[in-house]
Amino acid sequence: MSSPKSIKENIARAKAYGQRKDYMRCLHALSLSLDELASSQVFGREKFEIGILVDEVIRQLLAMDELERVLPRSLKYVKGQEKKLAALFRKIHDTIKNALEKAAVEKVRKQKNQIDKYVLAGQKALMEKDAKEAKKYFRKITEAFPEERGLLQDVGGRLVKSGFPADGVEYLERAIEKNPSDSRPYISLLLAYEMMTEQDKALEVIKDIVRRFGANESIYVRQAKLFLAKRMYTEAYDASAAALKANPLNREAKKISDKLGPKVFGRGYKPGATSKEMMGSKSSGGAKGKKDSVSFNLDGSPGGGKKEKPAKKKAPAKKPAASKTIKLDF
Numbered sequence: 001m002s003s004p005k006s007i008k009e010n011i012a013r014a015k016a017y018g019q020r021k022d023y024m025r026c027l028h029a030l031s032l033s034l035d036e037l038a039s040s041q042v043f044g045r046e047k048f049e050i051g052i053l054v055d056e057v058i059r060q061l062l063a064m065d066e067l068e069r070v071l072p073r074s075l076k077y078v079k080g081q082e083k084k085l086a087a088l089f090r091k092i093h094d095t096i097k098n099a100l101e102k103a104a105v106e107k108v109r110k111q112k113n114q115i116d117k118y119v120l121a122g123q124k125a126l127m128e129k130d131a132k133e134a135k136k137y138f139r140k141i142t143e144a145f146p147e148e149r150g151l152l153q154d155v156g157g158r159l160v161k162s163g164f165p166a167d168g169v170e171y172l173e174r175a176i177e178k179n180p181s182d183s184r185p186y187i188s189l190l191l192a193y194e195m196m197t198e199q200d201k202a203l204e205v206i207k208d209i210v211r212r213f214g215a216n217e218s219i220y221v222r223q224a225k226l227f228l229a230k231r232m233y234t235e236a237y238d239a240s241a242a243a244l245k246a247n248p249l250n251r252e253a254k255k256i257s258d259k260l261g262p263k264v265f266g267r268g269y270k271p272g273a274t275s276k277e278m279m280g281s282k283s284s285g286g287a288k289g290k291k292d293s294v295s296f297n298l299d300g301s302p303g304g305g306k307k308e309k310p311a312k313k314k315a316p317a318k319k320p321a322a323s324k325t326i327k328l329d330f
Contacts, residue, residue: 004046007036011053018060023067027093030057034086051077070096115141115148119155126162134159135167142171152178157188165192183213190222199226217246217253224256233260234275241275 010033017026037050054077061067062075070092077085122137138155145151156171169192175185186209193202206223209215220243227236237260243253264275 004040004050007033007040007050008053010036011050011057014057015053015060018057018064021064021066023061023064024093024096026057026061027089027096030054030061031086031089031093034082034089038082038086047079051079067092111145111148115145115151119158122155123158123162126158126164129163131159131162131164131167134162134164138171149179150182150184153182153185153188156185156192160188160192160195163195165195168192180212183209186212194222194226197229199230202226215242215246217243217250220246221250221252221256224253228256228260233264236260237264238275 010029014026014029014033017023017029034054037047037054058075058077062071062073118137118141122134122141125131125134125137138159142151142155152171152175156168156175159165159168159171169189172185172189172192175182176189179185186205190202190205190209193199193205203223203226206219206226209219220239224236224239224243227233227239237257240253240256240260243250244257247253
């Protein structure tokens, strides 16, 4: 059973909502408090005080323009009618809620239709290679609905794929700023800079992609091509080697690796090894070779390395002492 304190708290909550013109929550809280009051055993002064509070909230509701057509002007609190009043306020709340939800759905539907209309008109202009006309439609719809999720990315991507990368960059950068966790505008922006041969900017985009979403063989291959265009052969080789580590069957990565590996590392090239691995292998191999190597002079005699010490001359055999010599006479 509800206590006077609980009933007063609900009415106080309804009054606070009414002061903020939040009529939906006000109606809900008031209906709850009236239901509690109807099922409680509150009498005397406490019920009188609660009745005054209910009257105040009802006057707040009647003063709201949003409820002018919904609430009867003669509405007031009558003792003993709490259950009936609670049902009335609950019905009004549910009716308004359904109407608002229906209106919201209708608004979204109209908005989607309008977006589709302008985007398709812009796409048609792009197919006719009329970028100026396409940008008019795209500008209008993005300004009308700046909060529409994915719209900036969609428009920017369409411009890039239709051969107008410079025009698409603006929309894609705005899309990234608005939602940095969406990977799609990054990929379209990378494509735009690749088409514009802006290798430095494209490489910066790849850095962002790797930092935020991680790398894959496709990203490594694109990175290798960009480094190759900048004549940064070691970096291009390393990117292709990373792609091969991710997928040893990647043809593009193998082509770049096989092309650059022998040029950068010479005969010590090992397919799929990174520059650090190659240099490490080369240095350790070189040290070992130096120890065991033998160099030759022009005459064919061995040279370099440790010189062989000349063989020691054998000392002449000592003659036996005369006193110990035995002569045999026949």
